[in-house]
Amino acid sequence: MKLRSLFYSLVAIVIVLLLSAGWGFFWLTSQNPLNLLEEMPLSKPTAAIFVPKQSSVMTSLMVHPDRLEEFRQLVAYPLNRRQSRAQLNQLENSLLANTSVDLDYRRDIQPWLGDEITLAVISLDYDRNPENSLQPGYLLAVTTKDAEKAREFLQLFYSKQAIAGTVDIAFEQYKGVNLIYRRPLGTVAASTIATNPSNIPETLTSAVVGERFVLFANHPKVLKTAINNVQAANLSLDNNAIYQQTLQTLTGPRIGLGFVNIPALGAWISHQPTPVQDSLQSSETLGIALTLNRQGLLAQTALLGIQPSDLSLNPVLEEPVKALEYIPATSALAVAGTDLNQFWDRLSTGVARDELLKTLLNQSLTRLQSNLKVELPQDIFSWVEGEYAISQLSRTDKANPDWLFVVEKTDKEKDIESIEYLDNLAKQQGLSVGILPLGEQTITVWTKLTTSAKGAGKKNRLMRLEAQVYGVHAAVGDYEIFSSSVDAMDQALGGRVNSLLNNKNFQEAIAPLPHPNDGYLYIDWQKSETFLKEQLPIVRVLDLVGEPLFEHLRSLSLSSYGIDNGIQRSDLFFRLD
Numbered sequence: 001m002k003l004r005s006l007f008y009s010l011v012a013i014v015i016v017l018l019l020s021a022g023w024g025f026f027w028l029t030s031q032n033p034l035n036l037l038e039e040m041p042l043s044k045p046t047a048a049i050f051v052p053k054q055s056s057v058m059t060s061l062m063v064h065p066d067r068l069e070e071f072r073q074l075v076a077y078p079l080n081r082r083q084s085r086a087q088l089n090q091l092e093n094s095l096l097a098n099t100s101v102d103l104d105y106r107r108d109i110q111p112w113l114g115d116e117i118t119l120a121v122i123s124l125d126y127d128r129n130p131e132n133s134l135q136p137g138y139l140l141a142v143t144t145k146d147a148e149k150a151r152e153f154l155q156l157f158y159s160k161q162a163i164a165g166t167v168d169i170a171f172e173q174y175k176g177v178n179l180i181y182r183r184p185l186g187t188v189a190a191s192t193i194a195t196n197p198s199n200i201p202e203t204l205t206s207a208v209v210g211e212r213f214v215l216f217a218n219h220p221k222v223l224k225t226a227i228n229n230v231q232a233a234n235l236s237l238d239n240n241a242i243y244q245q246t247l248q249t250l251t252g253p254r255i256g257l258g259f260v261n262i263p264a265l266g267a268w269i270s271h272q273p274t275p276v277q278d279s280l281q282s283s284e285t286l287g288i289a290l291t292l293n294r295q296g297l298l299a300q301t302a303l304l305g306i307q308p309s310d311l312s313l314n315p316v317l318e319e320p321v322k323a324l325e326y327i328p329a330t331s332a333l334a335v336a337g338t339d340l341n342q343f344w345d346r347l348s349t350g351v352a353r354d355e356l357l358k359t360l361l362n363q364s365l366t367r368l369q370s371n372l373k374v375e376l377p378q379d380i381f382s383w384v385e386g387e388y389a390i391s392q393l394s395r396t397d398k399a400n401p402d403w404l405f406v407v408e409k410t411d412k413e414k415d416i417e418s419i420e421y422l423d424n425l426a427k428q429q430g431l432s433v434g435i436l437p438l439g440e441q442t443i444t445v446w447t448k449l450t451t452s453a454k455g456a457g458k459k460n461r462l463m464r465l466e467a468q469v470y471g472v473h474a475a476v477g478d479y480e481i482f483s484s485s486v487d488a489m490d491q492a493l494g495g496r497v498n499s500l501l502n503n504k505n506f507q508e509a510i511a512p513l514p515h516p517n518d519g520y521l522y523i524d525w526q527k528s529e530t531f532l533k534e535q536l537p538i539v540r541v542l543d544l545v546g547e548p549l550f551e552h553l554r555s556l557s558l559s560s561y562g563i564d565n566g567i568q569r570s571d572l573f574f575r576l577d
Helices: 005-031 046-050 065-075 078-096 105-109 147-163 187-195 220-231 241-248 262-269 322-326 340-348 352-372 412-428 486-492 504-510 525-535 537-545 547-551
Strands: 057-061 113-123 137-144 167-174 177-184 205-209 213-217 256-261 285-293 296-304 331-338 387-393 403-408 432-438 441-454 462-476 479-483 520-524 553-564 567-576
Touching (some): 046 113, 046 137, 046 220, 113 220, 137 220, 147 167, 147 177, 167 220, 177 220, 213 220, 241 256, 241 285, 241 296, 256 262, 322 387, 322 479, 331 525, 412 432, 412 441, 432 486, 441 486, 462 486, 504 520, 504 553, 504 567, 525 553
Antiparallel strands (some): 057 113, 113 137, 137 213, 167 177, 177 205, 256 285, 296 567, 331 387, 387 403, 403 479, 432 441, 462 479, 553 567
């Protein structure tokens, strides 16, 4: 058995519980006429006392999984009860299939499990040994309703490992807490560890702390660090002012909370060390509260440290922009708002959380920029001060999808000059700029003529002219529409009835997002899943871990709500099938 399998199997069970909780509440809130969401307390993770302020990420489930399961079974139809239970069993089996640990949630964990489960990355390199690369430290902290049963579980659990005869079980007292962990058998190994305890390889380490918590870590050093954080309060995340401020901005009912130290998270993902900080004052931090909706799950976020602490900007949109009337309902994804120039500046100087939006914008307009050598920020974004909407259309050629770009012309003279500049730029690149009819609309097409031979033999060969379309644009009322093909333009001009703005799925996707706001990012998951996984590897990881959620995911929608004293708030809604 691999050294990490014990710890990872426990983490797998936690993932099962977290996903089961979210899925269970989805069933509950979609069918129960009573709004039980109001009952969720506005609590915070008590296990944060074990987590150091330098932690990369901490996530907590703050409601007992059994309560969610009972609610789900109580209100679900019989067919739904069987289906949801089967999905949970399937997830448990798949996550634990690659481990040799005989663990069962209902038999081994349920009797003592409390109302909180917290998982954190508390160190990026717990041994600080340059010879073995970075060794992240993982901590799993759960509350217990019966400390004695929790101790019995740990004794039985480790005894099974000792009976197998491949490891020895070690007990160690550390600052009044009994630690238990595995260590290799053999005289050489034992003498080496006795000389230098730091030579203990990565191994599952556990402890019951007081009558309240059961802790699991992937090395004794990690667990000792957690205990030190409790006994020296100034070291823990729970006593950090930035952490407390972040949580105070998340005021809605919730079943879970997450806290992210963005620079440390980036270092963890890229396997790079991060400097030790005495405070989070100079770091970007993100708080996430998972709340509930009758059609899915809502993640409320609060971002600190990006903007000046005294900066406040009010959201500007009371309703979705009219530019969405020219975005087809069949779009795979869309971004819409106002003042694209300012929006792009924020993305360009933003943090990792905006990489998704930046990637979508880049991919949607990459053909225009590469083919015409257009500098998007200077040549286009700089004059888009009104409404805008950008869309990627679903099509058979997923490697080269069509795009649409709709802009409101707020300064007619300036906008006309900017559009003429783009036409001239196309001519400089050797393209033909022509005016063509498309139904009742006149469009401008940027094309390049090529010749090809038709027929066999020299005498019978005929030359044929072909026009390759590099871009299309058209003026419609107060808007200018740009597209990558004539077909995409035809869809944009197809009428408001078939627009994304009037589409039921889009309206349901943005319904839970409050207004006023700063616009929307909308993703139709089924139509854009392949593209997102190709462009953003982290999406593949999330899909693998959260397979039950993504299997039923219909769409994602995101909106932000301005800045209040340096805190930027956003909501992300997962609409489930």
